[in-house]
Amino acid sequence: MTARNAQAWANPPRVPPSHFVSGWVYRDPAIYDAEQAKIFRRVWRFAAHESEMPEAGAYRTFVHACEPMMVVRETGDRFAGFIDRAGPAGARLLPGPAGQCRSTRGLRPCRTAAKWGFVFVTLDPEAPDLDSYLGDALDIFRDVFEGREFSYEVFHFHQAIVEANWKAWQETILDLYHEFMHVVLRRTQMPATAMTARSLRQHRNGHVSIGGLRALYGNYQAYRVRSEGEALPGLTPDDARFTPLFPDTTIIARGTVLRVDTVTPLGPHRTLVESRGLGIKGESPADRRMRIRHHNDYWGPLGRNVPEDAYAAEACERAFGRGAALFQTIARDEDGRGQDDCGLRAFYAEWSRRLGRPACAPTNADAISRGEQEGKP
Amino acid sequence: MTEQNVRELVYRSCLALDREDFDGFLALCDPALHYVVTAYSPEIRKEMTWMEQDLAGMKALLAMVPQHLRRTGSLHRHVSVYQVEAPASDGTIGALSSFLVTHTALDGGSRLFAVGHYHDRIAATGGRHLLKTRRAHLETRDLGIGLHIPI
Numbered sequence: 001m002t003a004r005n006a007q008a009w010a011n012p013p014r015v016p017p018s019h020f021v022s023g024w025v026y027r028d029p030a031i032y033d034a035e036q037a038k039i040f041r042r043v044w045r046f047a048a049h050e051s052e053m054p055e056a057g058a059y060r061t062f063v064h065a066c067e068p069m070m071v072v073r074e075t076g077d078r079f080a081g082f083i084d085r086a087g088p089a090g091a092r093l094l095p096g097p098a099g100q101c102r103s104t105r106g107l108r109p110c111r112t113a114a115k116w117g118f119v120f121v122t123l124d125p126e127a128p129d130l131d132s133y134l135g136d137a138l139d140i141f142r143d144v145f146e147g148r149e150f151s152y153e154v155f156h157f158h159q160a161i162v163e164a165n166w167k168a169w170q171e172t173i174l175d176l177y178h179e180f181m182h183v184v185l186r187r188t189q190m191p192a193t194a195m196t197a198r199s200l201r202q203h204r205n206g207h208v209s210i211g212g213l214r215a216l217y218g219n220y221q222a223y224r225v226r227s228e229g230e231a232l233p234g235l236t237p238d239d240a241r242f243t244p245l246f247p248d249t250t251i252i253a254r255g256t257v258l259r260v261d262t263v264t265p266l267g268p269h270r271t272l273v274e275s276r277g278l279g280i281k282g283e284s285p286a287d288r289r290m291r292i293r294h295h296n297d298y299w300g301p302l303g304r305n306v307p308e309d310a311y312a313a314e315a316c317e318r319a320f321g322r323g324a325a326l327f328q329t330i331a332r333d334e335d336g337r338g339q340d341d342c343g344l345r346a347f348y349a350e351w352s353r354r355l356g357r358p359a360c361a362p363t364n365a366d367a368i369s370r371g372e373q374e375g376k377p
Numbered sequence: 378m379t380e381q382n383v384r385e386l387v388y389r390s391c392l393a394l395d396r397e398d399f400d401g402f403l404a405l406c407d408p409a410l411h412y413v414v415t416a417y418s419p420e421i422r423k424e425m426t427w428m429e430q431d432l433a434g435m436k437a438l439l440a441m442v443p444q445h446l447r448r449t450g451s452l453h454r455h456v457s458v459y460q461v462e463a464p465a466s467d468g469t470i471g472a473l474s475s476f477l478v479t480h481t482a483l484d485g486g487s488r489l490f491a492v493g494h495y496h497d498r499i500a501a502t503g504g505r506h507l508l509k510t511r512r513a514h515l516e517t518r519d520l521g522i523g524l525h526i527p528i
Contacts (some may be wrong), residue, residue, distance in 0.1 A: 050423050060420065097420040157420045159425075160519050181446040222437035276421075292426050300523075302414055302428045307523030308446045314522060 143234030206350025284343030
């Protein structure tokens with residue numbers, strides 16, 4: 001092994017520029033502001049599922065690009081999004097996260113569109129339409145959503161403030177290598193199929209889809225085996241697939257149940273994570289109970305997996321957030337299979353394109369001195 | 378079964394969980410244990426179940442806790458038993474308690490972690506007083522990085 005001195009530790013990894021990320025992306029306030037302006041104000045963002053607004057006038061609030069936002073069901077399948085501030089003082093009108101909206105008069109509208117019951121908004125009047133933005137990234141879920149005589153319904157919602165940069169959370173989704181961290185995945189997912197059976201696809205606009213995963217749920221002693229009859233249409237009970245949509249939303253299926261996550265940056269070192277669980281609207285109480293259980297096993301706040309993801313994001317923050325870690329390497333090349341980092345590279349390629357600066361060297365500090373981490377201009 | 382028996386069982390169950398004495402906690406549970414954690418979401422306007430276990434499930438879950446990467450530090454449950462009901466026809470007694478859970482980090486800082494109520498039913502089984510059902514209803518819905526053990 002070659003001995004390293006302090007300078008050597010500060011040098012960028014010897015991999016192509018697309019294969020590593022500077023630590024500044026996690027902590028620079030100027031980068032955070034640029035992300036708000038050049039990413040979040042320009043993209044389509046998942047706002048809420050249609051089932052959260054069951055009747056005309058029902059609304060859901062959320063925060064997007066630092067703006068208090070709301071979506072409301074107008075009539076039938078028509079939804080409209082607004083910035084929830086009005087009057088000379090710009091005060092928020094809506095008192096809670098959900099309810100019945102009497103009027104949207106005076107609120108600034110934003111473009112709104114829905115796909116498969118997922119309602120999206122964008123603050124950018126020039127953004128491409130939603131279908132163009134999503135492209136074929138959600139094709140992996142076509143069997144689950146299209147041509148069904150039923151609709152889906154959100155049965156679970158929780159949120160958590162994670163003390164980490166928002167990208168650290170997205171990386172827990174995109175980085176398949178991190179499955180080694182989860183005892184549940186080591187036992188249920190990793191032995192279920194060959195690594196070569198997995199498929200990681202990069203899509204336009206930084207979206208990624210991941211399929212070919214399976215899980216042997218009986219391998220974890222506190223889980224029950226999932227039966228064929230419990231699976232959602234279009235899925236097998238051991239199926240696992242997911243689509244991280246750039247930059248902030250992920251749709252995940254685990255055979256019998258669906259999850260949708262969004263992240264909202266609250267600052268360079270603070271992130272709001274919102275998590276929804278979905279089942280079939282009108283299903284029997286027994287089926288709903290089963291789906292809730294399966295959701296909670298992995299993804300609930302008292303589940304086995306998601307708390308570990310949050311733990312990991314905060315642990316990375318402790319290293320990157322204060323400059324102790326200088327670079328993140330995303331260099332696993334496995335031909336779009338196994339634990340390939342191509343999803344992370346797609347994310348950071350889009351990030352770099354939108355910000356107009358490479359994620360491997362996003363500040364002058366990177367360019368001027370690889371080793372003088374204190375000397376950021 | 379006296380009111381004092383009920384109060385003692387509620388407190389002992391919390392002490393066992395605070396100490397992460399899982400065997401001790403399970404020894405206080407009835408074979409017919411039904412344990413749930415619930416919360417109401419104003420976002421989706423629904424009651425939610427965040428955990429549901431029977432005794433076998435709880436045993437399996439707790440046995441796996443040391444294998445998991447999880448929140449460091451310790452939790453402390455501060456519990457007040459508000460109400461102890463008269464015995465039901467099956468001999469069980471219901472109790473309503475309030476809980477505040479604080480988390481103390483490894484660096485010694487403490488902060489409020491969760492607030493809620495326990496809705497318990499206590500059974501007298503084989504001469505012992507055991508927890509037959511517990512519904513831990515959370516008012517707090519942001520548990521930060523989450524939790525691997527029951528509230």
